[in-house]
Amino acid sequence: MKKAFKIIGVIILIFAIALVATPYLFKGKIKQLVIKSINKNVDAVVAFNDVDLSLLKNFPKTTVIIDDLSIVNKAPFENDTLFYSETFTLKMSIKELFKGTGEPKSIDAFSSENGKVNVIFNNDGLANYDIALKDKNERDSIENNDFALNFQHYNIKNLRFTYFDEASKMSVILDSINHEGSGDFKNKILELDTKSTAKLAVSIDQKNYLNNIALSLDALLGMDLENFKYTFKENEALVNLLPIAFDGFIQITDVGQLYDLKFKTPTSSFINFLGLIPEMYSGKLENVKTSGDFKVNGIIKGSYSETTIPAFDIEIASNNASFQYPNLPKSVKNIVIDSRIVNKTGILNDTYVNLDKLSYTIDQDMFTAKSTIQNIMENPMIDAELKGIVNLENVSKAYPIKLEKPLTGILKADVVTRFDMKSVEAGKYQNIQNSGTITVTDFNYESKEMAKPFKIKQAAIAFNPKEIRLNKFDGETGNSDFHVTGSLDNFYGFLFNNQVLKGNFDMTSHQFEVADFMETKKDTTSTKTSKEALKIPAFLDVTMVAKATTVVYDNLNLKEVSGNLVIKDQAVSLSNLKMNAFGGEIALSGMVSTKEETPKFEMNLGLNSLNISESFTQLAMLKAIAPIANSVIGKLNSTIKLSGDLTNNLTPNLKTISGNLIGQLLESKLKPSNSQLLTALSSNVKFIDLEKLNFDALKMVLNFKDGKVEINPFTLKYQDINIEVAGSHGFDQSMAYNLKFDVPAKYLGSEVTNLISKLKPANVAKIENLPINALLSGSFANPKVSTDMKQATTNLVTQLVEMQKGKLINQATEALGNLIPGKTKVDTTITKSVDTIKKETPIKEPLNKVKDSIVKNTLNNLFKKKSKT
Structure with missing residues (x-):
C-alpha cells in the first residue's frame, strides 16, 4: 500500500509540475505562432501587450489569452484602428501544444471582450477592412495555416461596431453587441445556433435618424462553408x-x-x-x-x-x-x-x-x-403635401410628450411643395414650386430656458415659388409685444443643405423689454455654470428694420427707438439707430462679433442735449468714463467712439476699452454735495464757491486706453480766477488729477488785504496773482486732496512786508532830509544806515518801532560824522 501511495504521489506531483511548467515551456512557442499567423495573412500593423497560456482556466482545455490585441491600418487609412480587443481568448486541446512545426493547431472555441471594430469607406470607395495580402504568389506559398478554425463555439461580449462612409457622411453604430454562436465548424455544412443583442444608431451628415434602437436576433443559420452560403432557418428578431x-x-x-x-x-x-x-x-x-x-x-x-x-x-x-x-x-x-x-x-x-x-x-x-x-x-x-388642423393642446393629451408646460395653440396647414436638391443648392429658387399657407393662432410655450412665457397671438406664413413669406407674426412675452413681417429667401437650403438662413424682416413694437428675452431663470436642479461665451449663430444672414415706442433696458426707458440691424458671419451690425433718452437724443452705430474666441465690439455714439447727471449715472459705461458727472447739472452734446473685448455674457470688458469722447457742456453747473471729491475740494479751496463755476459751452476731450481715462487739459473761469485742470483716472475709480488756480491776492484773507492797503498804488500794481496747486488722488469714493496754499500765502506775506519796510525807509529818509537846511540829498551814510537797519530789523517787529529805529540810528550816524569834521 505504501508503495502504491508513493507511486500515486509521484504521479500527482509530476502532473502538478506539468500543469505549472507547461505554460512556461510553450508560452514562447504560442506567442511566435500568433505573431506569424497574423502577419502572414494581413497587410496591417498588428500589436498586442502579451500572450498568456493557462492549463487550469478551462481544464482539460488549454487557454491562450491575448491582451490588448489591435490591428491598425496602413495607407490610405494609416493609423486608423480596424480592430481592438481588450481580451482575446483561444481554447484548444492540450495535445495541440505538442504538434510539430507545420501542423495546424486546431482551435475549439474563441471569445473577445470589450472590443471595437471600425469600418471606413473613403471618398474613393476604398474600405479599410480589405487588409488581406494581395500578392497571389505570396498567398500560394502558404501551405498550412498555423491555426485550424475547427471551433464549435464562440462568444463576443460588449463589442462596439462603427461604420462610416465619408462620401455620404453616413454613420451606423452598433453598440453593446453581445453575440454567441454554436456549431461544428469542422464540417463544411453545418447549422449555427446564434443569439445576438445590440443598440442601433444611424445618422447622416451629423443628423440623427435612429438613436438607441434596441435589436435582438435569435437565429438558426444553415451554413455552407464551401459555397459561402448562409440560410435563415428558424429566427426571431425584435426591433x-x-x-x-x-x-x-x-x-x-x-x-x-x-x-x-x-x-x-x-x-x-x-x-x-x-x-x-x-x-x-x-x-x-x-x-x-x-x-x-x-x-x-x-x-x-x-x-x-x-x-x-x-x-x-x-x-x-x-x-x-x-x-x-x-x-x-x-x-x-x-x-x-x-x-x-x-x-x-x-x-x-x-x-x-x-x-x-x-x-x-x-x-x-x-x-x-x-x-x-x-x-x-x-x-x-x-414632392410633398400637408393639409389639416392640429390642436397642440390635444397632442400632449393623447401622446406622452415630456414638456415642462403643455403646448397650446391651433396649427392649420395647406401646403404643396415640389423641388429638387440641386436647385436648392444652387439657389435657383425659380425651380421650386411652392403654394399654400400655414397659420398659427394662440400658441403658448413656456420653458426654463426662456425668461417669460412666449405667446404667438397670430402668425401666417405664405409659400410661393420665390420665397416663404411671413405675412403676419404678432407675439408677446412678459411685458413685450412685437409685430414682424418679412421673408425667408432660402429656407430649403438651410433645412436640407446646411446653408445660411437668409431673411429680411420689419419689426414694430409698442413696448419691448430686453429682460423678457435675455434673462434666463435659474435652474435650481443643477449646480453647473457655463463658462462658454455666448455665440451669435453662424447660420444666420438676416436684415431687420425695427421700430419701438418704448425699449426698456435694465433701468433705462428709451423712447422712439428705430434703426437697422444685420446679423451675418457671427456678428451683429447696428446702423442708423436712434432713440430719445435722458431728455435728449442718442444716435448709435456699431458692431458686435463673436467669431473669434474672445468677442469684440465697436461703437460710435452721438449724444445730443442729454441730461448729464441722469445719463452718466444710469449708463454703466458712461459712469466709468466720468464718475464725477453725477454732480454736473445741465446738458451735454458729445461724440463717443469705443472698441474693445466683451466678456462671456457680452458685456464690455472695461480693461480692454479704447476710444475717445469729445463733448461740450450746455448751461451746466456743479452740485458739490453729490460728490465726496468735490466736497473735499471745497473744504481746501475756500476762496472758490464751486456751485458758481461757469461750465457753459465748456469743451472737453477724453481718451481711454488700458483701463484709464486721460483728460486733455482745459481751463475753467471763476470770476477773475483761472483754473487749469489736467490728469487721469482709471475705470477702477482711482484718480490722479492736478488743478492749478491763478488766484489774485485779495482772495487770501484780511491780513494780506490790510498789508496791501498800506502800499502805494504803484507797489500794489506790482503784486502778481498767486499760483496755487491742488493734487487730487485716492479714489472718487475715498478722495485725498492736498494744496500748497500755506506755502504760497507765506511767500506772499514775506513779499508784502518787504514792500512795507521799503515804504517806511523812504519816509524816514525824506524826513531827515527836511531836518537839515540846505540838504537836498541824503548822505550816503544815511543810506548805508538804512540798509543796516533793514538787515537787522526782524520782519515781525511792529512797523512803528521799525520807523523809530530807522530815525534814531540815522541821526546818530549823521551827527558822529559832523563832530569828526
Whole structure:
C-alpha cells in the first residue's frame, strides 16, 4: 500500500509540475505562432501587450489569452484602428501544444471582450477592412495555416461596431453587441445556433435618424462553408418591440453578395408600430389600448456589387388603427399609413419612396400628408403635401410628450411643395414650386430656458415659388409685444443643405423689454455654470428694420427707438439707430462679433442735449468714463467712439476699452454735495464757491486706453480766477488729477488785504496773482486732496512786508532830509544806515518801532560824522 501511495504521489506531483511548467515551456512557442499567423495573412500593423497560456482556466482545455490585441491600418487609412480587443481568448486541446512545426493547431472555441471594430469607406470607395495580402504568389506559398478554425463555439461580449462612409457622411453604430454562436465548424455544412443583442444608431451628415434602437436576433443559420452560403432557418428578431421574421439566404460570390430574402411582421397589431419608437419618446407601452393593424413586408433579391444593389420592395402599412395611453384623456384615431420603399432595377439612384398617405384624427381635428422622393442619389426630387388642423393642446393629451408646460395653440396647414436638391443648392429658387399657407393662432410655450412665457397671438406664413413669406407674426412675452413681417429667401437650403438662413424682416413694437428675452431663470436642479461665451449663430444672414415706442433696458426707458440691424458671419451690425433718452437724443452705430474666441465690439455714439447727471449715472459705461458727472447739472452734446473685448455674457470688458469722447457742456453747473471729491475740494479751496463755476459751452476731450481715462487739459473761469485742470483716472475709480488756480491776492484773507492797503498804488500794481496747486488722488469714493496754499500765502506775506519796510525807509529818509537846511540829498551814510537797519530789523517787529529805529540810528550816524569834521 505504501508503495502504491508513493507511486500515486509521484504521479500527482509530476502532473502538478506539468500543469505549472507547461505554460512556461510553450508560452514562447504560442506567442511566435500568433505573431506569424497574423502577419502572414494581413497587410496591417498588428500589436498586442502579451500572450498568456493557462492549463487550469478551462481544464482539460488549454487557454491562450491575448491582451490588448489591435490591428491598425496602413495607407490610405494609416493609423486608423480596424480592430481592438481588450481580451482575446483561444481554447484548444492540450495535445495541440505538442504538434510539430507545420501542423495546424486546431482551435475549439474563441471569445473577445470589450472590443471595437471600425469600418471606413473613403471618398474613393476604398474600405479599410480589405487588409488581406494581395500578392497571389505570396498567398500560394502558404501551405498550412498555423491555426485550424475547427471551433464549435464562440462568444463576443460588449463589442462596439462603427461604420462610416465619408462620401455620404453616413454613420451606423452598433453598440453593446453581445453575440454567441454554436456549431461544428469542422464540417463544411453545418447549422449555427446564434443569439445576438445590440443598440442601433444611424445618422447622416451629423443628423440623427435612429438613436438607441434596441435589436435582438435569435437565429438558426444553415451554413455552407464551401459555397459561402448562409440560410435563415428558424429566427426571431425584435426591433425595439417590433417582431420581424426572415426567410431566405445570403451567399458570398466572387463579385459581391447574392441576396434572396423575405421578411415580415409575424403579428399585425398596431402596438408593433409604437414599439418602433424608442421608449424615451414613446413611454411605457404596457396597458396601451390599440386597434387596427401594422404590417411590414419586404423582399430583397439580387446581387450587391460595385455597380449594383439588390432590388427590393418594402411595404409599411396600417389601416384604421388607433391607440390610447392609460393615463391620458385623448386618443388618436383613424390612423392610416400607406408607404413603400422600392428599387426595381438594382441601380441605387432608381430607389424611390412613396408615402401615399399618412393621416390621423384627434377629436374632430384631422391631419393628412403625402410625399414622394425620387432620384435619391444624383438629385433628390421631393414632392410633398400637408393639409389639416392640429390642436397642440390635444397632442400632449393623447401622446406622452415630456414638456415642462403643455403646448397650446391651433396649427392649420395647406401646403404643396415640389423641388429638387440641386436647385436648392444652387439657389435657383425659380425651380421650386411652392403654394399654400400655414397659420398659427394662440400658441403658448413656456420653458426654463426662456425668461417669460412666449405667446404667438397670430402668425401666417405664405409659400410661393420665390420665397416663404411671413405675412403676419404678432407675439408677446412678459411685458413685450412685437409685430414682424418679412421673408425667408432660402429656407430649403438651410433645412436640407446646411446653408445660411437668409431673411429680411420689419419689426414694430409698442413696448419691448430686453429682460423678457435675455434673462434666463435659474435652474435650481443643477449646480453647473457655463463658462462658454455666448455665440451669435453662424447660420444666420438676416436684415431687420425695427421700430419701438418704448425699449426698456435694465433701468433705462428709451423712447422712439428705430434703426437697422444685420446679423451675418457671427456678428451683429447696428446702423442708423436712434432713440430719445435722458431728455435728449442718442444716435448709435456699431458692431458686435463673436467669431473669434474672445468677442469684440465697436461703437460710435452721438449724444445730443442729454441730461448729464441722469445719463452718466444710469449708463454703466458712461459712469466709468466720468464718475464725477453725477454732480454736473445741465446738458451735454458729445461724440463717443469705443472698441474693445466683451466678456462671456457680452458685456464690455472695461480693461480692454479704447476710444475717445469729445463733448461740450450746455448751461451746466456743479452740485458739490453729490460728490465726496468735490466736497473735499471745497473744504481746501475756500476762496472758490464751486456751485458758481461757469461750465457753459465748456469743451472737453477724453481718451481711454488700458483701463484709464486721460483728460486733455482745459481751463475753467471763476470770476477773475483761472483754473487749469489736467490728469487721469482709471475705470477702477482711482484718480490722479492736478488743478492749478491763478488766484489774485485779495482772495487770501484780511491780513494780506490790510498789508496791501498800506502800499502805494504803484507797489500794489506790482503784486502778481498767486499760483496755487491742488493734487487730487485716492479714489472718487475715498478722495485725498492736498494744496500748497500755506506755502504760497507765506511767500506772499514775506513779499508784502518787504514792500512795507521799503515804504517806511523812504519816509524816514525824506524826513531827515527836511531836518537839515540846505540838504537836498541824503548822505550816503544815511543810506548805508538804512540798509543796516533793514538787515537787522526782524520782519515781525511792529512797523512803528521799525520807523523809530530807522530815525534814531540815522541821526546818530549823521551827527558822529559832523563832530569828526
